[in-house]
Structures are given as structure tokens and as C-alpha cells.
Amino acid sequence: MKPIISIANILCFAMLLCGVPSAVAQTIMDGRVTMRDVAVSRNNDKLFVSMDIDVSTLDVSTNREVIITPRLTAGADTLDLPAVMVAGRSRYYHHLRNGVQPSDTELYRSGKTSVIKYRTVVPYVAWMGKAVLGAANETCGCCSESLDGGSAPLLALDLEPKLPKKFAPEFIYVRPEAMQKINVLEGSAYIDFPVSRTEIYPDYRRNPVELQKIIATIDAVRNDSDSRIIELTIKGYASPESPYSNNERLAKGRTKSLKNYVQQQYSFPESIISTDYEPEDWAGLERYVASSSLAAKDGILALIRTDMDPDEKEARIKRNYPVDYAFLLKEVYPGLRHSDYAVKYEVRAYTDIDEIKRLIKTQPSKLSLNEMYLAARDMVPGSAEFEETFDIAVRMYPDDPVANLNAANASMQAGDMKRAQRYLDNAGSSPEAGYARGVYAAISGDYDSALRLFVEAERRGVAKATAMIKHINEIK
Template sequence: MLASLAILLASCNCYNKMLKKVDRVSVSATPAVLTLKGSNVVTDVRVDFPAKYFNKKAVLKVTPVLVFEGGELVGTPKFIQGEKVKDNYTVIPYKTGGSYTQAVSFPYDERAKLSTLELRIESKCSKGCKKRKEFTPFAAIPVAEGVSTIQALADNAAYLSIMPDNFKRVTTISQNAEIMYLINKSNVRPGELTKDQVKMFEAFVKEYSDKDRATLGNVYAKGYASPDGPVKFNDELSKARSESGQKAISKTLESVNPKYDIAAYGEDWEGFKELVSASDIKDKDLILQVLAMYDNPVKRDEEIKNMTSVFDVLAKEILPQLRRTKLIADVDIEGRTDAEIKEAAASNIDVLSEEEMLYAATLTDDAAAQLKAYQAAATKYNSVRGYNNAGVVYARAGKVSQAKALFEKAAGMSKDAAITNNLGVVALMSGDAAAAQKYFAALNTADSKANMGLVNLAEGNYAEAAKALSGYNLAVAEVLNGNLSKAKSLLSNEKSAEADYLKAVIAMREGNSSSAVANLKSAIAKDPAMKAQATKDVEFSKLFGTTEFLAL
């Protein structure tokens, strides 16, 4: 169709006939709707000139222009000439006619979603027409309507990284004490029960035997012998020590009467190695090396005796520490319930620990409540996880500058991969794919790999993007790759407003306008902001003005 014709400035034969027959010039675009690819709007324009049309002396300057409300974008012009023109432009023969194809690209402008791509043609004659030696307007021919922005439907906030809480409903605390014995003895000396550590052990068991939210487990009595005697004798000795130790402590705990678990461990080789390793004995490495050479406990006993005669310090300082009954008591402390944590988070969040605050944010889908919990952890405990996770909440809400500030704060406190990943996400959301790629390339996490897929999507590398994406974002990539059936399959279990909107786009591309309207209706019900989005989306241009579309 001819959009407009400029006034012919001169009645040169060079252009009279061309102007009269300009409607015979055929133009087309592939794709028929301009497409956002990377940061540019692109299409390939083909212009066909019929036979006996193009004057042998004519030169045309054809400029692609994207026109929209409030402005226009001017592309790179293409020059075409007749057969007798002595220039180096594309030649269109007069007798047979001809064609050319031009790749057209414009930097993306959001105002151009509803726009018209037109070819503005200017003309001049190479000779024989003095008034037409300079290019002057000839015609303007429309080529395509609107810009498809499916690429922009990607959810760039999909792969933000939350730093997890370490909240545990039940925590276990322990108290230990040791009853020491003389060499080859198993009787408990009275002085052992008056030692501070034994008294603390007794107090611990009594305190938690009947305490709210506390469950006292078994009291363990583990008997050991030093590895400097016959193996069989030491096995029996360690058993006798565990029994005497349990009997002695049970008398002090009669009022509590806990359950006991008695066990004999024989010769304490591991304890021996630990004590020697931690000591300042000059030749301790040699001692440990020699002992490691023998698997037979009898042989090791012999070597111990040999060493005690040489290294007196073993007999005086190391072996006595191994002749013992080790008392152990464990208590499980049950923390606040989910309901209690939610209540505290809502009414008096400062009573919660850092882990409880971080956990509280996981108990709700309300973004405001999540933000409150994360900010409380950041403020009260200077929590790096609080700063990072609050940034995630802001980023998901599209508040990129606030998110970036919090991620940078967290990055100053920790080099955690989650924070680096999130800095890359806000860079991508800000339109800086190059900076985002640098962040993601430094990582090897699942989130960073998926985000690299989004970088490829933003740069127009749709096939490569599809290799790294999943779910909704993969569906976006597959639509751009032309795989509509696969995209539909991926969206079958997606319930978000964004997924419904993309389903509507696919339905329009398949020619199913009723399904498109139904999915648009569902999307708008979930997110009313999509009303304005749909009215400027060329994908729905065939619905513009229809009763069904206007009703939405």
C-alpha cells in the first residue's frame, strides 16, 4: 500500500512513469512483525521492482524509518540505481526488474511497541534532469506494523539466590564430666565426686530433667583403660569402671533417676593419640609413627611399655588421663513453633534470634512480611543473609536500585556466591548484560548457570539460552525459537499471570483468538497491570477493537 507520495519536484521523464506505477513496487518483511532481539529491533526487508519499471538513469535512496507516537528511529539507507548510472549501488535492470533484501535494525525504544516501519524513498537522476541532481522526496511505503517484544517477557528475577537460615526446631546441648581412676583400679575415689566438673554435670542433669521444652536423654557412662596392659585385662577393667562410674553418679542423681547407658570401650587408643598429638613431647611424631606401624593391640601394648621406660612423660602425663569413666548427658531443646514464630514476627520481632527471623520469612508468601523479617535480621544482628535476602525481595518487586544497594552491602561483608549471583541479576535487570555476564562467569552454581541463559536470551542467542533455562523462561526461549508446541507443554503446569499471558501470545500465533482471550482474561485477573501491557502488544493487534478484547 502506498502511504503517501511526495510532490514531484520536476517533470523529468526519469521519474514520471516510476511515480505513476509506484504501487507496483512490492515490499515485505521477514519476520512480518519487527522483533526485539538483544537490544535491537530487527527484520529483513525485501523490495521487488517489476519489469520495465526502473528507469535506467534513476537513483533511489531508500531509508527504513520506524515511526511511532512521539518520535521515530531512522535506519541505514540503501541506494539503488538504473543500468546507465555510473555508481556502485545495487543495479535494478529495466527490462527484467529486480529485487534486494536489507537487514534492518533499530535500537529498541519502548515507545515503538506500536509503530510502523516505512521505507522513505528519495530520488535523483544521474543526468538529463538538472533539477533532480540532489535527492528529493519521492514516496513513503509502509512495510510492517509493530514490534514483537516476547524477549522482554522473560523473568530476569527468576534465579535470585536466597541465603538459607540455619534454624533448627530442636537443638541438642550436652554436658560432660570425667571420673578418674588409679592404674589398674576401678573403684571411685570420694574426691572424684566433689570435682567442679562432676558437680556441674549433676546440676545440668537436674536442671533439664523437668524443664519446659527440654527432653533429657540417657546418661552415658563410658569406661576406658589406658593402653599399657594386657588387652583382656583392660577390656574387663574398662567395663568395671563404667559400672562403678554409673553407680557413683546415680547416687547423686537419685532425685532425678535418669535412664543410664553403660558401655565399655577397652583401651583408649584414639584418646592416646589425641593427647600425644596435643602435647609438647619432643619426639611425639616418632611415637605416633611407631604406633601406626602396629595393628596388633598386644604388640602395641608392648611398645607402649617400652616407650614408658624411655619416655617417662607418657607414664606420668598421658596414660593417667586415659584411666576414666566419661559421663555424658544430652538434652534436646525444642524451640518456638511455626505459629509462635509467625506471631512474634508480626507483633514483637525483636524477641527472635537471627535464625528465627530468617526462618520467619520462609513461613509466609507475603513480600512485606518477608522484607520485615530480613530487615530485622540485618538491623539487629548485622546479618549478611538478612541484607542479601532483603535485596532479593526488592529485586522480585522490580525495585532494582534498592536491591542493588543491599547486595553491595552484603558483598562488603561476604564473598558468598549467592551475593555475586544476585549482583549479576540486578545488572541484567538494569540492561547491562555484559556486566551481568562477568558476575555469572565467575561462578559455577545452578543459579548462575540459569542466569547465563537469561544473558543469552537478552542478547538474542535464543537457541543457546534454551540449553540453560527451565520452566517459564525456557518457554519464552522456545517461543522465540519457533517451538510453540514445546512452549505450550512447558507452560501446562505454570499458573502465574506471566504464564497465562505467554499462553495468550502462543494462542494468537496459532490463530486461536478465543483461547488467547481466555488466557488474557486469566492473566489480567491475577495481575491487573497486564491490561495496559496487552493494549500495547502487537501480538494482539488482530484483537484490537473487538468486543472481547475491549471487555477485558
């Protein structure tokens, strides 16, 4: 005899029958049949019905049969589920020989079966959500005589979807634009020159250390197979002691000498190295004085900020504030004689996700926002790795609105609302940023603000905002 449903469906029952259970056993046919463990659940478009039908006290005479039909009813809508037939001896063998019982009715012999494990699955229809599960019974005998025993209710269903008590957000991550990765390494070197000379002596005073700073910066890029130097800039400065014309000669000549020194080390193409010079570093002097505690600080700053001739300006500082000038000449001016350098380089593009993930941990400065985004798509949303990736992205690109927007979403998804707020403050004014602020407001329970932000995001073309508006209205 075939089971009511397949073994696979029985396994489904074990996992899914959690919709509407009944802990109270119910009887029909004047107590001769007992329904126990009645349960109904829904899984998408299927309805699962389960019960144990105890027929141990049902005594059916040899020429009779009892048909029990579980039935769903909701107003005018009714569905009879597959029935079970408990037959006396003669009727049982009659059906076995002739197969005359309905195809969806399972046959059992009275006195030989105690409990029928009833399991069935039917397509779910909307009206079933509020239906009543009942059990009809009918007693039949030979010569087609039939006695309708009526129907008894077993379980009232409540399978309609419940409105969520909490806001369930959908996050929108924005893919950054692919871009050329141009980075810059910068530094300052303090090369010592003999008085009024412009030639570089590599072993003179502290020059070995200062020149090595420049070499180390260049080598850091040259020795990286993923990077290519595209420009090297050098700008030389002299200190403000007069005359200005001599300082201009020194700044220009010393900058040229430093360029020649670098060329001797590397033989770069001429087009790569560019130079500039500043005859007197008044900006550097102003920064120092502004942060100092010099007695004549205000007066010196006032003179520095005038538009008078540089030699006259310097002469007035020396004449009006001799004590402070002597200090500046000895302690500050040497630091104003410096060469600033910058190595601009391009990093190759990465397409291998595993390589990108490794670089996120070790050298994130090599990666673009787009590359980190591609790696994040291969991670579990809401995971620590996922959140960390967007956090690193915004640390590498702190002023980028898209980096901040994605980091805000990742923080909200991980439940870190304080960090999310900080990122949202820098996420810009894009439609997606407005949508994310709506998500933040909704998670925080401010549904009025969330609704206003979602409506604006919808107006600006964010498709998911429509569903969020509906969601908020259902909650409210």
C-alpha cells in the first residue's frame, strides 16, 4: 500500500511543520476516532497538513467501511484533502481485489491498524490562510448504502504573513568608477652646501643621510614590480637672509645640482624629472613664527605678511627685533634651506580577487576603490571581513563620498550605527546617499524621517526606495 506522501515530503514535514499546531487531541464519530498532533504549515506555494489518526477503538463490521476526509473550509471555498478508508474484513479484500476505492484514498483494515500517520501536501491558495481544517466522516456498506457522519472542526488556521515588528533594510552598495591609480611619495631633504656654492658634495657633513632619503623614496617605487614611476619633481628653497638675488642663484643652482645627482644614480628620461625653486622660503618662516613663543612674534608676523621687497622686509626684522632675528638666523634659517621632492607613480590594475584580498590586508594603498569593491562582492554581507574591507577603503580614500557611503552601509549591516553615522556625514548628496540616510533613520526607529528620505530617493530614481516606502507604511 503506498504512503500518503513520499519519504522526501515526510522529511520536509520534520523541518516545516511549525505553522499552526494543535496540542489538544480531538475526537470524531462519538469518540471512536481521535485526531492527535494536528499541524498545518505553509512554505511558499505549498500547504503541509499532518496529523495522527487513532482508529484503535474504531470497530468496523466486515461488510462496512468508514471514510475520513480532512477538509479545508473558508466561507464558500472548500477543498477535500486525500481521504483514508478503514474497512471491515470483507470490504477490505473486496477493494484489494477490485481496486474500486478512489485513487486519492488510502485503504486500511479495521482491527489491523491502530494509528494512521496522515501526511499530505497541496498547493497553497490565498484563502487557505484563514481556513478551518476539519474532518468529515462517512460510513458505507454493501449495496451502495451510505451514512454521512458530518464534519467536525479540528484547527483554525492563521497562515497570513505577519507584518514585521522591526524594519528590515535593503542596502544599496555603489560600485566606484574604475580609475587610474596615481600615488605620490613625498619628502624633504636638507642638503648641506659650502657657503655660496651650488655643487653637491655627497660626503659633506650630513649629506650622506639626506641624499639617502631621496634614494630610498625612489627605490621604494622602482623595486616594486607593480609600480611605474611617471614623474619626479624637485623644488629647492633658500633661506630669507639678503640679498634676494644671491638666494635666487643658490636656490636655482642647488636644485639643478640635485637633479643632476639623481640622474647620475638612475639615468631617468629627461621628461620624467621636473624642477622648480623658491629663492626665499617666507612661507616656511611664517609657519614657524606663527607657532612659536617669540617675544616679537606679532611684529615679525606683520612684517612677513606685507608685500614689501624681500630684502627690505628681512632688513626690518633684523633692525626692529635683533634678539629674535639672531635666534631665527641661527636656529630656523638652516631648516628653510631644503629641497622638497615627490615621486609620482602608477600602480597596475588588479583583477584576481584572491590577490586583491591579500593586498587589502598587506598593501591597501595599492588598490583602487573599485578593486576593493570587487573583492567585497565575494564576501558574505554583514561579515567582519566584509565590514573591514569597506572600512579600509574609506581609510585609504577618506574624502571619497562613495567610499564613505559603502562603509556606512557595511557598518549598518553589521549593527555599528555610531560608525555608520560618521561615514554618512561624509557620504555626499547622491540619491543613494539619501536612501542610506533613510535606512539609518528607519533602523533607528525614526520612521517619519525615513519616509521623507525614501520619498525623496524615489523621486531621484532609486528603485528600491519604493519597496522601503511600502515597508515603512506597513510598520506604521
